[in-house]
Amino acid sequence: MTQNLPTPASPLKIGTRGSPLALAQAYETRRRLMAAFDLPEQAFEVVVITTSGDRIQDRPLKEVGGKGLFTKEIEEDMLSAKIDIAVHSMKDMPVEQPEGLLLDTYLPREDVRDAFVSPKLKRLADLAEGATVGTSSLRRRAQLLNKRPDLNIVEFRGNVQTRLKKLADGVAEATFLAMAGLNRMGYDDVARSPIEVGEMLPAVAQGAIGIERRADDMRVADMLAAIHDVETGQRLAAERAFLAALDGSCQTPIGGLAVLEGDTIWLRGEILRPDGSECLTDEDRSPIKDAADMGRSVAERLRARAGEGFFDWT
Ligand SMILES: NCc1[nH]cc(CCC(=O)O)c1CC(=O)O
Numbered sequence: 001m002t003q004n005l006p007t008p009a010s011p012l013k014i015g016t017r018g019s020p021l022a023l024a025q026a027y028e029t030r031r032r033l034m035a036a037f038d039l040p041e042q043a044f045e046v047v048v049i050t051t052s053g054d055r056i057q058d059r060p061l062k063e064v065g066g067k068g069l070f071t072k073e074i075e076e077d078m079l080s081a082k083i084d085i086a087v088h089s090m091k092d093m094p095v096e097q098p099e100g101l102l103l104d105t106y107l108p109r110e111d112v113r114d115a116f117v118s119p120k121l122k123r124l125a126d127l128a129e130g131a132t133v134g135t136s137s138l139r140r141r142a143q144l145l146n147k148r149p150d151l152n153i154v155e156f157r158g159n160v161q162t163r164l165k166k167l168a169d170g171v172a173e174a175t176f177l178a179m180a181g182l183n184r185m186g187y188d189d190v191a192r193s194p195i196e197v198g199e200m201l202p203a204v205a206q207g208a209i210g211i212e213r214r215a216d217d218m219r220v221a222d223m224l225a226a227i228h229d230v231e232t233g234q235r236l237a238a239e240r241a242f243l244a245a246l247d248g249s250c251q252t253p254i255g256g257l258a259v260l261e262g263d264t265i266w267l268r269g270e271i272l273r274p275d276g277s278e279c280l281t282d283e284d285r286s287p288i289k290d291a292a293d294m295g296r297s298v299a300e301r302l303r304a305r306a307g308e309g310f311f312d313w314t
Pocket of ligand 1: 012089090092176177178179180181205206207208209247
């Protein structure tokens with residue numbers, strides 16, 4: 001094992017997108033590997049990969065369509081061994097990976113909550129009737145319209161920096177961002193207030209970083225085992241099984257959050273009509289080992305209540 005560790009002459013190649021958040025997550029992964037194996041920074045090489053999702057900036061992603069817009073190029077480079085591991089935000093990852101790749105290493109989860117971000121206002125309730133809010137997330141959009149049908153919601157694409165710039169330019173009065181991303185980038189001075197999960201259920205896997213690898217790379221498997229967070233894995237097992245049983249993409253307004261309570265795991269799932277006119281929730285609790293089965297049954301119950309066409313645009 002020890003003689004197989006990466007060295008400055010033969011570094012472990014970490015693939016990532018180039019956004020500031022993606023880079024912060026790649027550096028966090030590197031930092032944890034350095035600490036676990038007492039390695040110098042030079043034993044790692046961070047390789048920035050531009051994906052089609054990064055390239056297409058002028059259209060809403062739901063119009064572009066296609067699978068794995070932000071992952072295809074990264075996964076191809078891993079399969080051809082240009083990189084050894086890839087670091088991802090788990091909430092952006094499809095529930096299934098291409099043949100030959102595994103995504104089963106997770107770092108300890110950050111704050112799962114969404115934040116209300118506004119230069120002037122403190123809370124959601126401070127938004128005046130008909131106020132303009134920016135978001136590109138179908139889930140946040142539907143959740144907001146469900147509570148506040150009066151709000152004017154405008155498309156807010158791009159990375160966190162782009163969205164904060166639009167906000168500063170007055171394109172909208174407020175936006176919503178994951179606390180995890182703000183924390184990981186050290187954006188402590190951005191005016192934001194966390195929204196409790198009972199008020200806005202986060203996306204499945206929000207706040208979790210996942211590390212992907214080639215299934216046959218045993219050297220990397222051994223290394224990643226040292227930094228894997230078991231509890232995050234158990235929570236994501238429930239949440240991602242729930243998502244997979246409903247819809248593996250991120251094209252539907254779905255929220256889901258699992259929490260460990262002693263030796264049991266609790267899950268709440270939520271689905272919304274895209275226009276926010278209806279929101280259905282369900283929850284359950286099970287032994288931790290049955291997390292995925294529970295996720296699937298919560299999804300099945302919601303699907304039965306929703307009926308045909310629930311996710312269609314009206
Ligand atoms: N879809 C973009 C995305 N993917 C992951 C995060 C934040 C970090 C996380 O939730 O793990 C963000 C930005 C945001 O929602 O504010």
